[in-house]
Amino acid sequence: MLRPAKRAWRTSPTRLRGYGRVPDWLATVTETDPDLKGLLDEVYSAANDEQSRLLSMGVRTVLDHVMIRMLGGDFGSFADKLEMMAEQGHVTETQRQDLMIVIDVGSASSHRSFKPPRELLKEMLHVMESIIRRHYVTGPMLATAKQLIPPRPPRQSKK
Helix, strand or coil: CCCCCCCHHHCCCCEECCCEECCCCHHHHHHHCHHHHHHHHHHHHHHHCCCHHHHHHHHHHHHHHHHHHHHCCCCCCHHHHHHHHHHCCCCCHHHHHHHHHHHHHHHHHHHHCCCCCHHHHHHHHHHHHHHHHHHHHHHHHHHHHHHHCCCCCCCCCCC
16 A cells, blocks of 8 residues: 655655755745645655655756746757756856756656765755745845835935
8 A cells, every 4th residue: 555755844844854954935935836836845755755766857847847937938958948047147157057967867867767866966956946946035035125125315415
């Protein structure tokens, strides 16, 4: 009989076996992109259950989902989407290169049964989370914060 995976991490940020913590901003994603939240639930479940290949493939899937949302559509291969994201200023060139490596690892897990080492998986999660946080949490929060900043008082002219 199949038993469901433990889901304690859904209700509070708990430790994932060897992978750190579920981010505290995860609930914010639920409001703006419930499909992404569902994908992340599955990614963190794979992390908690130490399913390396599924985790790797899941990170790749999450990144594809986020890129499609950021670009407003599916515009070809991963490389094409990453190039567009760099051109539109969503990511730096270094981030684009890092994302391509992370996606390549997920592809190798999916197509060639590659089992990434734990340390690589930790970094893949970090790269994935930083892109999500910037697009879904930090960017919108800073846009709102900018409106709250009081204007500078006029400068006194020198006499």
